Amino acid sequence: MTPNILTIAGSDPSGGAGIQADLKTFSALGGYGMSVLTALTAQATTGVTGVFPVPAEFVRAQLDTLLSDAKVDAVKIGMLGDTDVINAVASAIDDHGLHNVVLDPVMVAKSGDRLLAVEAIAAVRDQLVPRADLITPNLPESAELLGEDEVHDLPAMRAQAGRLLDIGAKRVLLKGGHLAGESSTDLLAEPGSSPQAFSAERLPTKNTHGTGCTLSSAIAALRPQRRDFYEAVREAKDYLTEALRYADDLNAGRGKGPVHHFHALWPADDH
């Protein structure tokens, strides 16, 4: 049976990040995509010019209506915007018994624009980090969640991933896209075992808009179809690397462009 995969996230009209990226990823990886919107953004590859939040009660109404009808096999959570929406999503996770929850604690877009109010970071840490089955922070988000400085190397990443487990995360995929070097390495940490590294060649492209959205969505889509999070993360990372490899084939704008979701179906050479 095709798994139902739900994204709870914001809209990106350029199609590179947010629910648009999430739904493309779910489809490409064998999931049936569903979406609950938390905010509209006025956004292109060049940046975000506005955010129009969905009221928390209406986020909850979307969730209650959908989940009273459909069984969801995995959930990806992205942009939430403010504390009220975070609290609404946290209580819906409990009330509906949601499982295979992947939290991408989106705070700032690649363009530098804020997508989460600064005063809402504590609510993400206290309400959502312990409820998620996996959190996927990048290095600035990890630092914000811990109230620490941003780290810049793998040993310091291992230590921070451990401290994210200490504050209540069940599993952490700490993403190293912001590191320098020839490879782009992410660390998967679970309590009781040493962190596993997932490394890929660092591709020479400026088109990295939506990489975090794509990776977390790929993990959510694959988790119900694979044995465990390790297998889902391994394959999701490969999917993202190929999507990045073909990113320069797209022509979605002048700024940081999106990654290519249908690389597997239509490789660049056949165009």
Ligand SMILES: Nc1ncnc2c1ncn2[C@@H]1O[C@H](COP(=O)(O)OP(=O)(O)O)[C@@H](O)[C@H]1O
């Ligand atoms: N140039 C690149 N080449 C290959 N992988 C990359 C590149 N940039 C980012 N990644 C990968 O994309 C994913 C998201 O990376 P990151 O930039 O850390 O997060 P975010 O998109 O949330 O800021 C990670 O798996 C990271 O390793």
Ligand SMILES: Cc1ncc(COP(=O)(O)O)c(N)n1
């Ligand atoms: C609606 C929405 N959600 C998430 C992101 C983050 O994506 P990125 O960090 O790749 O810009 C975004 N730009 N827009």
